[in-house]
Amino acid sequence: MLEQLPAPDNDRYRFTCSSGDHADEQYELRLSVCPNPVCRCGSISIQMTSDASTDHGVSLPPATFLIDVMNGCLDTTGDKTMQAEQALGELFVDRLSDEDWASLRGIFFSVKRFLTENAADEDLDVYFPVSEIDRDSLMVDFHQILPYAEIKLVEACDKRFALMEHYCVKPGCSCSDVFVTLVNADVVSEVPSADDEPVLVIDYKSRSWRVERLGRENAVLLEHLGTRLSTEDDARHFQARHDRLRSLYLLYKQRHRSGSSTRVRDARKVGRNDPCPCGSGKKYKKCCLGSAGR
DSSP, X not given: OEEEOOOTTSOEEEEEOOSGGGTTOEEEEEEEEOOOTTOOOOEEXXXXXXXXXXXXXXXXXXXXXXXXXXXXXXXXOSOGGGHHHHHHHHHHHHTOOHHHHHHHHHHHHHHHHHXXXXXXXXXXXXXXXXHHHHHHOOOEEHHHHSTTSOOOEEEETTEEEEEEEEEOOOTTOOOOEEEEEEEETTOOOSOOOGGGXXXXXXXXXXXXXXXXXXXXXXXXXXXXXXXXXXXXXXXXXXXXXXXXXXXXXXXXXXXXXXXXXXXHHHHHHSOTTSBOTTSXXXXXXXXXXXXXXX
């Protein structure tokens, strides 16, 4: 069981083994989430030591290992010198309950969201499909660029929807439209047909809206949602996200034209077996190398 301990940086936790040979033993954990706001590795580095503040005896030595919160398992892609500690990591993850994994994912996403919101645009190593945007006016999925940004939720007619937001970032275009796909946040099902999900187009400057696709929802519900998403507060939300995507796209094109892309720099300076510069703790070849040539 995980329990957060009082600390200025909120990275300390107590873990109590709930079963097995180490039942009731308590350990202090220091958690470190991969610090790259756009890296999708899902890694948390854990430093585990005995909890000196308790009277419970402990029998496991200190250890440092990585866990993968996306897949709910030990992350074994790190340096081979960590194999002995990875064995202790296996023991640790075997004792984690579903509730513990949910807490760890919550910590991971909370940290990633904070990093995303506070990172300077020039420090973000993102990717845009330039030719499709400039040639075909491809609309850009906000969360494809910033995967850990907060997903906006909206309610209407006793239903709750997550917003998938798409924006135009083509240079010279002054549109203020956002294409919003409405995904039912209360229904867990197989991947729906694209035609099932309604799409609204919100003009955040004129505060107007229209239905692009009705999907499987009724017109009355979409009327409520369109009116709701055209308010001043939501208009500011959409405009801020549109402005950030435009800024990131211009920066990406500048780097692409000058040949100074962060991805290119990393590929030249970082060896395949060196630690990944994203800070995940994995080797470069096991983490971001595969995306460096996109």
